[in-house]
Amino acid sequence: MNYETHIVGDVDMEQLGADDVRDRKRRRIIISSVVAAAVVAVAAISLIGKENTEAAADASAVAPAPVVTVLSPGQSAVSRTVTATGSLNARIDMPVGVVGEGGQVVRVLVQPGDWARAGQTLAVIERSVQSEQAKSLAAQIGVARADAKLAKAQLDRARQLVGRGFISQADIDQREATLAAANARVGVAEAQLAEQRARNGRLDIRAPASGLVLTRAVEPGQVVGTGSGVLFRIARDGAMELRAMLSEADLARVRAGIPAMVTPVGSTQSVKGSVWQVSPVIDPVSRQGIARVAVPYTPAIRPGGFAAVSIVTSTGNAPLLPESAVQSDAAGNYVYVVNGKNLVERRAVKVGQVSSEGVAVSSGLTGQERIVASAGAFLTPGQKVKPELQKSR
Structure with a gap:
């Protein structure tokens, strides 16, 4: 019984060993296949990459130099300017008000925007009372002149009688004094009339000088006086x-x-x-x-x-460039210059006046260089380019 069992067990172990050997062989075959495939794949990738690199190198070797527009600005007359803003005003602003005693405004003869002559009447003041006063003073002159005439006649008669002894020298002196007083009263009356006429003339508001009427602050019917303020403003x-x-x-x-x-x-x-x-x-x-x-x-x-x-x-001469030609970075302003070998060079410049005509370069250029007019941001120093001179406008 035990013998038979032992035989059966040996047979099973031998069978199991043969199966294990077959499995190991199968695994080695699979692993070898995978490794071989991987090697082939790596070789293929390397070959493709090398071909691409060579193709890129060949492409770069035959790529043409980019065409850039260049200009030679020379020297231009440049004005240095200061710009600012401010308010507009009359250079000499003359306020016009009441210089006389004032009164009621009858007429206003100018409007803002009109031109006035020196002494021209701008507004007329009502003057009926002042006119009557002037007439009264004129009448007083007539009275004073009549008194003076009478005194003169009396003096003349007295002088004819003094030689006959009818009138003393003292009477002559008295009549001469009377005539002098009468003449003085004539002068006083005439001065009073002239003063009144001057006052009447100052009633009207007149332009102190020729100029442009800027504002008007008075209307007919308005009562004005010395405290009325500015009625007109004139730009001399x-x-x-x-x-x-x-x-x-x-x-x-x-x-x-x-x-x-x-x-x-x-x-x-x-x-x-x-x-x-x-x-x-x-x-x-x-x-x-x-x-x-x-x-x-x-x-x-x-x-x-x-x-x-x-x-x-101020004015002077300097190269004048378009704004597109001037670049800037942390190091400052610069331009790209194409040298004799058609290679791009960076040139530091100092910018002066900027205007609608362009950018004036105060230092860094003589104006005879070939300067890249635009697209400088896409270039690098040392790059070979094909310059094309900008056509003059």
Whole structure:
């Protein structure tokens, strides 16, 4: 019984060993296949990558240099200007009020915007009472002259009688004194009439000088007097000015007599003027001063309005570039210059006046270089390019 069992067990162990050997062989075959496949894949990838790299190198070797537009600006006349804003005013603003005793306004003869001559009547004051007073004084002159005439006649008769002894010298002296007093009363009456006529003349409101009427603050029927304030405002000779607020640094570059262009807000018309006064003091709070720019009268210049001014402080020659040619970064402003080998070079520059005509370069360029006009942001120093000269406009 035990013998049979042992035989059966040996047979099973042998069978199991054979199966295990077959499984190990199968696994080795599978692993070998996987490794071989991996090796083949790596080799294929390496080969493809090498081919792509070589293709890219070949493509880069044959890529053409980019075409860039360049310009040679030379030297241009450049004006250094100071720009500012300010309010428009009459250069000499003359307030006109009542200079006489006043009264009721009968007529107003001008409107704002009219031109007035020196001494022209602007408004007429009612004067019926003053006219009667003038007539009374004129009548008193007539009385005084009649008294003087009578005194003169009496003196003449007395002088004829004094030689005959009928009248003493004392009577002659008395009659001469009477005549002198009568003549004096004539002079007093004439002076009083002249004074009254002068007062009557001052009743009317007149222009103190020729100029443009800016405002009117009186109407017919209004009663005016010395306390009525300003009834008219006149810009003498129509001259206007712009009071420009400038920083302390800009004010130091401005002097009287230099030209300026004034452009009112809302208008495209510029008026030529000149600086006629520079403030001698600086506001300690705002650190600004006033430059007063004289401008002739034009309908576009209205006192009380706002305007921009461009003041030319100096002129000179410098390369003038379009704004697209000037680049900037943390190191400062620069341009790209194409050298004789058609390679891009970076050139540091100092920017001066910027205007609608372009950017003036105060240092860093002579104007004879070939400067990249635009697209400088897409270039790098040392890059080879194909320059194309910009056509003149």
